[in-house]
Amino acid sequence: MSGKRDLYIGIMSGTSLDGVDVVLCEIDTSSCTLISSLEYPLSLELKADILTMIEGKSTLEAVGQIDHRLGLLFTQAVGALLIRENIEVSSIKAIGLHGQTLWHEPTGEYPFSMQLGDPNILTAKTGIPVVADFRRKDVALGGQGAPFAPAFHEFIFGNINSFVSIVNIGGIANISILDEKLIGYDTGCGNVLLDMWIAAHQGVSYDEDGEWAKSGSIDYGLLDSMMSDDYFAQPYPKSTGREKFNKAWLQSCLVGKTHNPEDVQRTLLELTALSISNEVLRFNRDVVLLCGGGAKNSFLVERIKALTPNVEVTIAQNADYIEAMTFAWLAYKRVHKEIVNLKDVTGASDNAILGGLYE
Template sequence: MAKERYIGIMSGTSLDGVDVVLCEIDATECTLLSALEYPIPLELKSDILTMIEGKNTLEALGTLDHRLGLLFTQAVGALLIRENIDASSIKAIGSHGQTLWHAPTGEYPFSMQLGDPNILTARTGIPVVADFRRKDVALGGQGAPFAPAFHEFIFSNIKSSVSVVNIGGMANITVLGDNLIGYDTGCGNVLLDMWIAEHQGKSYDENGEWARTGAVDYTLLDKMMSDHFFQEPYPKSTGREKFNKVWLQEYLSGHTHNPEDVQRTLLELTAMSISNEILKFNPDITLLCGGGAKNTFLVERIKALMPNVEVAISANADQIESMTFAWLAYKRVHHEKVNLKDVTGASDNAVLGGIYA
């Protein structure tokens, strides 16, 4: 079968931008052709966070859905213009949407992503595949993470035992083997980004340089690591509805902390919660991807915590997540099930996503 062109869009929990990729895909390969990071306006980012914090109305919800649909359209348009690509050459767009709330357990489980795909297809003229998570949830799964299925597709040629860790706002691990294993390990960049924004007005701690100036508060670290999420068995997934300002304030309550020491401790929390999970499987190699793979101090700490595991940065580390949704669009267009039930706990693998033509 000839290769087809797909666009993937990902806007993650870190809210640091919309990642857009153009890929050529067939049954055996997904090749990255070009990529673009499109900024999220500060006002829109603020409104997303306000809604996640529970300050919303139905009108605000509908408005935000529309605004995100426009944002994703602008991001795709920017890529098409920059690369001089004819929209008719694109088979489909895979749009993850912006997660507002992820609650896959409980009496009425759900996962909510916004960014109206009808706007995206109407304005680009390209079919859109969206709403990937809810079929998995309907089948009793966590609806996340989805990256492990794509990691299996692109990294299965590696002969050594391999784990892959994606560090975005949240972090997730994939363990490749006879049975695919994958789950969220907990917070990735989300608390680090939140804390430096509050204390230094920066969107992220470049290379972990601010964290380097602080000292680990081991009492605080031990308390945070005792959180029940880190003790739960997989399958499991999480998001900002769990790891947020309220969560952190509960652990900081009643104590005085230097801001740089909190940042250092939060970085150690991310490194330790990731390395603890990797070491359960004792792989030969761990590949890091996502925005956190650019944080040199975080990578140093992960390596230091597991000296017997080779740690490397994957190819296309920044684009793996958005490539995932280009590939998931390919799977949906070809009506192929996605191998996720062992990852999410769903009762069966399923064809995921709806097509908006």
């Protein structure tokens, strides 16, 4: 029997750096219903400063300033949703804040995952409790601290009566396999290299429907070079981010040969499609549900379908906002002091209550 249904807000700013997704969800013990959603813009200046920091050019002062600026940004995003929907602050139980990942290194000598965006600013300015810092408890327990989406995918898709896999294509792509033992991991790059390359050569933030990629041809030598990276052969649990798949990584693959920019874009799209499809085909699934920003790239979806001919590929309901919904749900779990079923996904020694509560 379902318990009391409460309203939660979820905020997600992913590795694509293409904006802040904010959702309002009604959540109880058995369901998470999307009530409303909003994509709030990330300024070009803040995006550039974040990318500069990720590239390793930073100071402690800059880290503190980015943390504060992101806290203000998330506060503005929540305010925009509350005003648009005419929602009383008192009706919101809590906000689940992922934060902006700056660096993710769960397998080093001193494992950590860093997300910035001061939750104290968000709760001080909205008056709503905030749950943040979800990943570091999992890392402290020996886990990857990512991906978290599989636990939510199990919650919302677990009753589908077929063999289903879910693929989220954000900046980084991840896959969830709903089985007796939940499996989930990052498959590799999603949109991150595609967006980076077209921004550098066309001056736009993304390749709508893969139109520029369509104009190029696959460079199979380049594709083989990229697919030979050790990450793709690593066993799960595993996770990755911009600290791996970035400008320097791509430049190392391009060294020694001249490439037409549109051919590189086409090859990068194939890299994303192939690295996802290879993982889908590892498991005997009838259906793959796509979500995340990459699910809106019709040419990318077309290539995934072509590479998985015996699998039904479809777009999940609320595909753009499932990641933000994940963090609304994780806030619900934290407020109710419920453990999250992630150890089989991340490799942590145990499941745990995740996130810090800022009141």
